Amino acid sequence: MKKETQNRQKGKERREDILNCARNFFFAKGYDTTSIQDIIDELGIAKGTFYHHFNSKEELLMELIKTMSDELTKDLLVKVKSRNPKNTLDKLKIIQELHFNWIKENPEMVFFFLKAIYLPQNLTLKAKLEKEIVKRDIAFLTDLISEGQKDGSFFNTMPAEFLAESITAMGYVQNEKFGLFILGFNESTPESIYENSKNAHELFASILGIKNPSEFPFPKKELILSAEKLREFSKETEKQNIAPKNQTDPPSLTKKGGKSK
DSSP states (O other): OHHHHHHHHHHHHHHHHHHHHHHHHHHHHOTTTOOHHHHHHHHTOOHHHHHHHOSSHHHHHHHHHHHHHHHHHHHHHHHHHHTOOSSHHHHHHHHHHHHHHHHHHOHHHHHHHHHHHHOGGGHHHHHHHHHHHHHHHHHHHHHHHHHHHHHTSOOOOSOHHHHHHHHHHHHHHHHHHHHHHHTTOSOOOHHHHHHHHHHHHHHHHHHHTOSSOOOOSSOHHHHHHHHHHHHHHHHHHHHHHTSOGGGTSOTTOBOTTSOBO
């Protein structure tokens, strides 16, 4: 029994090693230009060991995004709780603020998520990722709206899940416009990103039945500057990813035993 427990723990640690290694490679080289062999060579493991834990690179990416999403949500909720919100409406305002700050402070992760979802060659992966993300967003919003209906933050008495599905569907359209702008795939402008975000804020307040909705919390100049910086980061990262292969290998990765690649 003790040996079985040790084997399970060892397997869990190996799985985490693969996920962490993949995260480093995907961030440094990009998902599309990273191969399973890169990860196998970096960790010094057998090909069978990799396939024992993951059936494909696509499955590995799916698991990595779910893991990162769980980590980010957990961190977000801890920070929200530390701010001692007085009700659900206050909690929602804090979530919006923290989410905006996270996007500004983590361009490499934003770029990673956007490329995984919106690149044309990842259409099959996009459908799977969106299904998972939408499911999680609806569950999170349903709980939040239900809580807000109980404490008087939201006066719309329609089923919380229906409201969550409606907000998620509309938010998806705007998120896609934002993502495609960052990747340079559409004709949107930073100004239109701002206007859409402001209008969405007002529409969601109306849907939820917030009696005295707050003004859009993000200054126009700040949001436009943030969008422009993300677009510039995307362009610079793309330039690096099409550089010669020997210039794109992650410099921080080393094989087990401390030997550089």
